[in-house]
Amino acid sequence: MHPLHLFQYCPRCGSHRFVENNASSKRCEDCGFVYYINPKAAVAAFVMDNRSRLLVCRRAFEPSKGMLDLPGGFTECGETVEEAVARELSEEIGWYPDQMRYMYSFPNIYRYSGFDVHTMDLFFLCKYKGDSGALAAHDDVESCFWLSRDEIHPDRFAFQSVRRAITLLLNDDACWQVD
Structure with missing residues (x-):
């Protein structure tokens, strides 16, 4: 399970198109915002x-x-x-x-x-x-x-x-x- 699975919406624009980017981040397909989770x-x-x-x-x-x-x-x-x-x-x-x-x-x-x-x-x-x-x-x-x-x-x-x-x-x- 992705570490950010509970985060369903982009924190910048609110889009529901907030998808897995890699093993430790999600990316908004609408505004391009990338959120990383670091230890x-x-x-x-x-x-x-x-x-x-x-x-x-x-x-x-x-x-x-x-x-x-x-x-x-x-x-x-x-x-x-x-x-x-x-x-x-x-x-x-x-x-x-x-x-x-x-x-x-x-x-x-x-x-x-x-x-x-x-x-x-x-x-x-x-x-x-x-x-x-x-x-x-x-x-x-x-x-x-x-x-x-x-x-x-x-x-x-x-x-x-x-x-x-x-x-x-x-x-x-x-x-x-x-x-």
Whole structure:
């Protein structure tokens, strides 16, 4: 199914002759307007504590309510991905990271309001040096808790991109070393 299948009319002239142009765009046969759908940037953080544990969140809302996830979310207009990581961590767990390191990116599909939002999920590693009990769930996080490396099972996470990133993280010994 084309990612723009729900868009039946040209947003410029209102024509119903708004047809598939290629795999990621539609074109109006009347006015020539072409609309592309490109992936929306999203971020997620591997928050690791000084005991080599990963902070995991439980989703409070759909999609995938109740499943495991990493803290993160969508970038906002005019915001860098690093700013988005800091904002999302502040909103979801009440913490601003001192530093972060880019790790990986994976495409994903996030179903929202009956529409498939194509995303490019960027994963960052953040080291948390504070009291592990000081972080708490806020915003759209039901709960958050720490898991050791052997307690993490990628298949328990909500999204395919997160499962792929978790799998890479589990196989990266350097990430699990205490600084």
